Every structure is written in C-alpha cells, then in structure tokens.
Amino acid sequence: MSSLLRVFGALTTLPLALVLWTLYCLGRNHARARSIGLPITVRFITPGGPLWMIFSPLVIHVATYLPFTASFIQKYRRGWECRERYRTHEEHGELFTICTPGGNFVKIGNFEVADDILKRKDDFGRDLEAFAVLNIYGKNLATTEGKDWMRHRKVAAVTFTEKNAELVWGESLKEASQMLVYWMERAKKPIRTLAQDTQIFSLNVLAAALFDRSYPFEGRQESKLREEATSSETKDGAFGYRDSIATILHMIVPIMVFGERKLRDSWWLPKGWQKAGYAVANFRKYVTDLINEERLSIAQGKAGSANLVTNLVRACEDERSGSLSTESSTNSKAILTKDEIISDLFVFAFAGNDTTALTLAYILAELAAHPSIQDWISAEIRHYTATEDVTNWDYTTCMKLKRCWAVMYETLRLSHPINQLVKNTGAEPRIITHRGATYLIPAHTTVEINLPSLSTMPRHWGSDSLEWNPKRFITPAHQFEDEIIPPDTTSTFYPWAYSRLVCPGKRFSQAELVAALAALFRDHRVEPVPEAGETMQEACRRVKTMSEDIEQRLLSEMREPEKIALQWYQAKN
Structure with missing residues (x-):
C-alpha cells in the first residue's frame, strides 16, 4: 500500500511542480514585459517549445472535438498570425508584447519600426535559438552571426x-x-x-x-x-x-x-x-x-x-x-x-x-x-x-x-511560408521608437516582425x-x-x-x-x-x-x- 502511495505521490508531484514552475516563469516574464510599457497579452504555452512543436497538432486536433475550446484553438494553434493577419494588431496595437513561460515576444506591426530594427544589425541580431533546428550538420549561414x-x-x-x-x-x-x-x-x-x-x-x-x-x-x-x-x-x-x-x-x-x-x-x-x-x-x-x-x-x-x-x-x-x-x-x-x-x-x-x-x-x-x-x-x-x-x-x-x-x-x-522575421535584443536592452514614444526592450528579448500583419x-x-x-x-x-x-x-x-x-x-x-x-x-x-x-x-x-x-x-x-x-x-x- 505504501508503495502505491509513493507512486501516486510521485505522479501527482511532477505535474504540480511543472505547473508551479510554469507560473513562476510566467510571473517573472510578466514583470519584465510590464517594464517595456507596451500592451501585453499572455500565453500559458511557449509557442516555439520543442515539445509543443511536436505535439501541438495532436492537442489542437483533440481540442476541436471538445466544447468551449474555440478561444484556445485560436490563440494556441501555431501560425495564428497567418490566420489573424492585421486584426491582432488592431486589437492590441501596432506594437505589443506576448508574455509566455519561455520568454517574451515583442510583436511589430509597423513598417517604420520594422525598417529601423532590420537596419540596426548590431542591436537586433537574429534569434539564433529559433534557428537551432537547422544545426543538424553544425553551424551555417542561418545559425551564425x-x-x-x-x-x-x-x-x-x-x-x-x-x-x-x-x-x-x-x-x-x-x-x-x-x-x-x-x-x-x-x-x-x-x-x-x-x-x-x-x-x-x-x-x-x-x-x-x-x-x-x-x-x-x-x-x-x-x-x-x-x-x-x-x-x-x-x-x-x-x-x-x-x-x-x-x-x-x-x-x-x-x-x-x-x-x-x-x-x-x-x-x-x-x-x-x-x-x-x-x-x-x-x-x-x-x-x-x-x-x-x-x-x-x-x-x-x-x-x-x-x-x-x-x-x-x-x-x-x-x-x-x-x-x-x-x-x-x-x-x-x-x-x-x-x-x-x-x-x-x-x-x-x-x-x-x-x-x-x-x-x-x-x-x-x-x-x-x-x-x-x-x-x-x-x-x-x-x-x-x-x-x-x-x-x-x-x-x-x-x-x-x-x-x-x-x-x-x-x-x-x-x-x-515564413510568417515572422525573428530578431533578438542580445545581451543589452535596446531602444525602439514608435509614434514619438520610446520603449526600452530588455536584454534577451525576442522581437518578431509580423509579416502577415504588415x-x-x-x-x-x-x-x-x-x-x-x-x-x-x-x-x-x-x-x-x-x-x-x-x-x-x-x-x-x-x-x-x-x-x-x-x-x-x-x-x-x-x-x-x-x-x-x-x-x-x-x-x-x-x-x-x-x-x-x-x-x-x-x-x-x-x-x-x-x-x-x-x-x-x-x-x-x-x-x-x-x-x-x-x-x-x-x-x-
């Protein structure tokens, strides 16, 4: 009986620990997102996580047969930017932050800001973690800076x-x-x-x-x-x-x-x-x-x-x-x-x-x-x-x-086929200016130029x-x-x-x-x-x-x- 209890305890402790860790990371990242000053929307799953990349099609497919899941599917089906297009930026603003347990993502839906970011190669480098999937044979044109x-x-x-x-x-x-x-x-x-x-x-x-x-x-x-x-x-x-x-x-x-x-x-x-x-x-x-x-x-x-x-x-x-x-x-x-x-x-x-x-x-x-x-x-x-x-x-x-x-x-x-141009602020915080306002983007923050919106x-x-x-x-x-x-x-x-x-x-x-x-x-x-x-x-x-x-x-x-x-x-x- 005690063995069964230990097994049951282990099975319940691991999910609970995962939930608590996720909430901790989400709270920490939300505080960083608030410091930027842009509108914030929260996602409880990190879209680029390897496990979510593998299993999200199955999870979303199952969710389509369940009641009250329309909002979940809309937000968490990967590639939602391609379906929502400019409408998301109409709702949240030309610039906004998505806060997730795995990090924050600043979405760019303004041509002037996008142009500025793309030209500042020393301030906004490519997010090499996003391209790590291409390192099958080692470093290459897509995964170096x-x-x-x-x-x-x-x-x-x-x-x-x-x-x-x-x-x-x-x-x-x-x-x-x-x-x-x-x-x-x-x-x-x-x-x-x-x-x-x-x-x-x-x-x-x-x-x-x-x-x-x-x-x-x-x-x-x-x-x-x-x-x-x-x-x-x-x-x-x-x-x-x-x-x-x-x-x-x-x-x-x-x-x-x-x-x-x-x-x-x-x-x-x-x-x-x-x-x-x-x-x-x-x-x-x-x-x-x-x-x-x-x-x-x-x-x-x-x-x-x-x-x-x-x-x-x-x-x-x-x-x-x-x-x-x-x-x-x-x-x-x-x-x-x-x-x-x-x-x-x-x-x-x-x-x-x-x-x-x-x-x-x-x-x-x-x-x-x-x-x-x-x-x-x-x-x-x-x-x-x-x-x-x-x-x-x-x-x-x-x-x-x-x-x-x-x-x-x-x-x-x-x-x-590629819906975002992905950049990263790197080791230093970076400043962006939008319609006369200045925003300080923290170090190691992903910045995504939202092509379906633009x-x-x-x-x-x-x-x-x-x-x-x-x-x-x-x-x-x-x-x-x-x-x-x-x-x-x-x-x-x-x-x-x-x-x-x-x-x-x-x-x-x-x-x-x-x-x-x-x-x-x-x-x-x-x-x-x-x-x-x-x-x-x-x-x-x-x-x-x-x-x-x-x-x-x-x-x-x-x-x-x-x-x-x-x-x-x-x-x-």
Missing part, C-alpha cells in the same frame, strides 16, 4: 549565380510539364495530392540544382513503388539525396530533439524516426562524396558546372587562392570547412525546397479559385512563347512574364487587403511590354527578407515558380471539383478559404491540403 555569418554569406553570395538560375529555369519547365502530364493522365481523380506533388516537383528541381542531374516527375505512390523496387546497393545518389532530404525535412523536429545517433540506435523509437537518423547520415555521405569529386576536378583543372555543390566548393577554393577579397586580415578566415559546406548545402536545400513547394501549392490553390486570373496570365505566357515546347523557352523569358511575377508576389503577400494592413494595401488580387502589383498598359511591376524587395514589401539579410537564393525560387506557372498555364487550366450539391462558384470560395487556413509546423502551410480536390483540363485558346 558576426564574422562567422560574413564568412558564410560571402561564399553564398557567389554560389547563387545567374547561370544557376538558368539551370533552375530549364529544369523547372521540364518538371512542371511532366507534373502536368501526371495530373492529366496518371494521377487518381480528383487530384488531392497538391501539397505532396509540389514538394516532389521542388525536390527534383533542387536535385538538379545541387547535383546537375535530372529525374522524371513521379507521384508519391509511384515514388514509393520505385523505392520498394530499388535496393540500397543500386540506388542512385540523386534519388538517395531526394529521399533522404525529404525524410529530414519531414522529421526535422525529432532530429533536433533526439539527435542523429539516438534516432538510429534507439530501438524503442518509431521506425520512421529511426529512418530519419539514417537519412541524416546518408545526406552527409552523398554531399561529402560530391565535395571530394569537385575538389578533384579543380585539382585536375576541369571546368565546373552551374550546380550549387560546384559553385560552393569552387567559391571556397577561390577564396583559398585569394581571388575573393574579405574584410578580415587573412583569406583563410573566409574559407568554409567541409562540415560547414555540408551544413550550408542542407540549409540551401531546406530553404529552397519547402518554402518553394509550399508557395507553389498556395499559388495553384488560389488560381483554381480564380479562373479569370488563369486567363490573365495565360495571355501573357502565350504572347512571349511562340511554341508549346518548353525546351525552346529561353531564360530571358522569365523576366518578361510580369503577370506571373505578380501572382507570385500576391501569394507571398497573403500566404508566406502585408495586409488596409491603410497600406487598401480596403481589399485580404483579397487575393495579383493585379494590384501591375501597372496596366496597352502592350504587355509596357506593363510595370515593382521591385521584389522594398521597405514595405520583403517576401525574400530585406536589407543585408535578403535571401541569397531568391532568384533561384523566382525562376522556379515563374517557370512552373508558365509551363502549367500556357495551354491548360485547373478548377476545383465541387462537392455534392455545390456550384462551381461555391467550390471556388471553399478552395480559397481552405488555401488560406494556415497552420505552422516548421513553416506555415495549408492545414488540410488533401481536402482540396482539383482537376486539370486543356484550355480552348
């Missing part, structure tokens, strides 16, 4: 070249054409695999951009059958890369929590988690082999290709020989080690795959809900492409397709700020050539970040997305499949609503993309 960041950035700047973007353009045209054939001829109808298919598309393009190897588009089921039929001894490196990186991206949070070795060696973990541990090792091996091959080619005086591995390795070798100047006293400080090259390539893969795949899924869902915009971009595509053979479409066409760019802009404005404020974007309307980015003219589109990065619109942190691979993603639109919509259209008793107009409204029902996992994505049923057909031009 100061001189180390400059080292990575300097090499990255010469890694993403126009020749690489041209490679991406050609591969994206080919992959999108093959994806269209899959949707038209082989996919199960109606098509409910939008998010899966755009990820495979992006993985294939990335495999070509990294390794300069091209692979046919295949659906998820086809991919699974191919994997089962191929032994590990005969599996090709690029397919191995594609499969391993897909596993890593899907399981990145467990990898961060447990680590590569524990995932591989712990028999008690689910098989899918163990597979993730092996995927981490496999990717390292694939990239290491490629680095060694490229260094041998350099030693033998062979010319390089346009892929990212070649560019990154050669940039480091050029730095070693002194052809790249640095601000440091010795050239050697700018050279990346082999492990750093692997880590940077992983970050490029992460940044270039999921963000682009999610954006393309958003774009296609929105276009399915807006048939008139499909006709609008098709007219431009046909104007600049004399033939349906995509192999004849020169890379210069990419910059001419302004309406396709406008579709990309507008989708990123409303549904960006991108939908009616006073900046108009009364239709929540409507998906790509035409807002185009200044119309009588001729396609005379239409004007604004720059891709300004102080009030920065889907590829801003200032010194602008994404080095933005041209990569732009070429990929514009090419996909051009290949898909020159001669074809997509539409929703209505549910029973639903008109096409009602189906379009439903698809639009579902495409903008966003949840944050690692990135912000459609919560239930599998519920969007689509069908493609040949257009009557």
Whole structure:
C-alpha cells in the first residue's frame, strides 16, 4: 500500500511542480514585459517549445472535438498570425508584447519600426535559438552571426549565380510539364495530392540544382513503388539525396530533439524516426562524396558546372587562392570547412525546397479559385512563347512574364511560408521608437516582425487587403511590354527578407515558380471539383478559404491540403 502511495505521490508531484514552475516563469516574464510599457497579452504555452512543436497538432486536433475550446484553438494553434493577419494588431496595437513561460515576444506591426530594427544589425541580431533546428550538420549561414555569418554569406553570395538560375529555369519547365502530364493522365481523380506533388516537383528541381542531374516527375505512390523496387546497393545518389532530404525535412523536429545517433540506435523509437537518423547520415555521405569529386576536378583543372555543390566548393577554393577579397586580415578566415559546406548545402536545400513547394501549392490553390486570373496570365505566357515546347523557352523569358511575377508576389503577400522575421535584443536592452514614444526592450528579448500583419494592413494595401488580387502589383498598359511591376524587395514589401539579410537564393525560387506557372498555364487550366450539391462558384470560395487556413509546423502551410480536390483540363485558346 505504501508503495502505491509513493507512486501516486510521485505522479501527482511532477505535474504540480511543472505547473508551479510554469507560473513562476510566467510571473517573472510578466514583470519584465510590464517594464517595456507596451500592451501585453499572455500565453500559458511557449509557442516555439520543442515539445509543443511536436505535439501541438495532436492537442489542437483533440481540442476541436471538445466544447468551449474555440478561444484556445485560436490563440494556441501555431501560425495564428497567418490566420489573424492585421486584426491582432488592431486589437492590441501596432506594437505589443506576448508574455509566455519561455520568454517574451515583442510583436511589430509597423513598417517604420520594422525598417529601423532590420537596419540596426548590431542591436537586433537574429534569434539564433529559433534557428537551432537547422544545426543538424553544425553551424551555417542561418545559425551564425558576426564574422562567422560574413564568412558564410560571402561564399553564398557567389554560389547563387545567374547561370544557376538558368539551370533552375530549364529544369523547372521540364518538371512542371511532366507534373502536368501526371495530373492529366496518371494521377487518381480528383487530384488531392497538391501539397505532396509540389514538394516532389521542388525536390527534383533542387536535385538538379545541387547535383546537375535530372529525374522524371513521379507521384508519391509511384515514388514509393520505385523505392520498394530499388535496393540500397543500386540506388542512385540523386534519388538517395531526394529521399533522404525529404525524410529530414519531414522529421526535422525529432532530429533536433533526439539527435542523429539516438534516432538510429534507439530501438524503442518509431521506425520512421529511426529512418530519419539514417537519412541524416546518408545526406552527409552523398554531399561529402560530391565535395571530394569537385575538389578533384579543380585539382585536375576541369571546368565546373552551374550546380550549387560546384559553385560552393569552387567559391571556397577561390577564396583559398585569394581571388575573393574579405574584410578580415587573412583569406583563410573566409574559407568554409567541409562540415560547414555540408551544413550550408542542407540549409540551401531546406530553404529552397519547402518554402518553394509550399508557395507553389498556395499559388495553384488560389488560381483554381480564380479562373479569370488563369486567363490573365495565360495571355501573357502565350504572347512571349511562340511554341508549346518548353525546351525552346529561353531564360530571358522569365523576366518578361510580369503577370506571373505578380501572382507570385500576391501569394507571398497573403500566404508566406515564413510568417515572422525573428530578431533578438542580445545581451543589452535596446531602444525602439514608435509614434514619438520610446520603449526600452530588455536584454534577451525576442522581437518578431509580423509579416502577415504588415502585408495586409488596409491603410497600406487598401480596403481589399485580404483579397487575393495579383493585379494590384501591375501597372496596366496597352502592350504587355509596357506593363510595370515593382521591385521584389522594398521597405514595405520583403517576401525574400530585406536589407543585408535578403535571401541569397531568391532568384533561384523566382525562376522556379515563374517557370512552373508558365509551363502549367500556357495551354491548360485547373478548377476545383465541387462537392455534392455545390456550384462551381461555391467550390471556388471553399478552395480559397481552405488555401488560406494556415497552420505552422516548421513553416506555415495549408492545414488540410488533401481536402482540396482539383482537376486539370486543356484550355480552348
């Protein structure tokens, strides 16, 4: 009996201790938040905690079946900023503080303040803890600051070249054409695999951009059958890369929590988690082999290709020989080690795959809900492409397709895969000024520039700020050539970040997305499949609503993309 009491006491003491510790931390952080002087809203769960990142989808899913949980779901479902958009700042103010047990988060919903923060790189550094999940292979461009960041950035700047973007353009045209054939001829109808298919598309393009190897588009089921039929001894490196990186991206949070070795060696973990541990090792091996091959080619005086591995390795070798100047006293400080090259390539893969795949899924869902915009971009595509053979479409066409760019802009404005630009005050308190008032932000406070709010404020974007309307980015003219589109990065619109942190691979993603639109919509259209008793107009409204029902996992994505049923057909031009 006494043993049972001890067990019962232990089981009740641990939760009680957790609750008391949480309340203590919350009270301490609330006192710090009050010192700032901004409006405060309290959250009892830290949104970026690893356990909440893993289990929040399950908790929220269960909560949807319980009474009186609407407010809980609204506040605690990750990615709430994407659903609330500017409305939260209307309620709490352009600047406000979210107080949680794990720390305070100052939310920024004002362009002038955001611009000031982004320019003060020494005062507001990146919140490296928020990016720690990307340290699978060690420090990299996304997880360093100061001189180390400059080292990575300097090499990255010469890694993403126009020749690489041209490679991406050609591969994206080919992959999108093959994806269209899959949707038209082989996919199960109606098509409910939008998010899966755009990820495979992006993985294939990335495999070509990294390794300069091209692979046919295949659906998820086809991919699974191919994997089962191929032994590990005969599996090709690029397919191995594609499969391993897909596993890593899907399981990145467990990898961060447990680590590569524990995932591989712990028999008690689910098989899918163990597979993730092996995927981490496999990717390292694939990239290491490629680095060694490229260094041998350099030693033998062979010319390089346009892929990212070649560019990154050669940039480091050029730095070693002194052809790249640095601000440091010795050239050697700018050279990346082999492990750093692997880590940077992983970050490029992460940044270039999921963000682009999610954006393309958003774009296609929105276009399915807006048939008139499909006709609008098709007219431009046909104007600049004399033939349906995509192999004849020169890379210069990419910059001419302004309406396709406008579709990309507008989708990123409303549904960006990255919903916050995260900064930190560091070891010292920092001052920010807003509408004549000065606020002192304590040391080690996270500051988040709220992109969904900034991108939908009616006073900046108009009364239709929540409507998906790509035409807002185009200044119309009588001729396609005379239409004007604004720059891709300004102080009030920065889907590829801003200032010194602008994404080095933005041209990569732009070429990929514009090419996909051009290949898909020159001669074809997509539409929703209505549910029973639903008109096409009602189906379009439903698809639009579902495409903008966003949840944050690692990135912000459609919560239930599998519920969007689509069908493609040949257009009557």
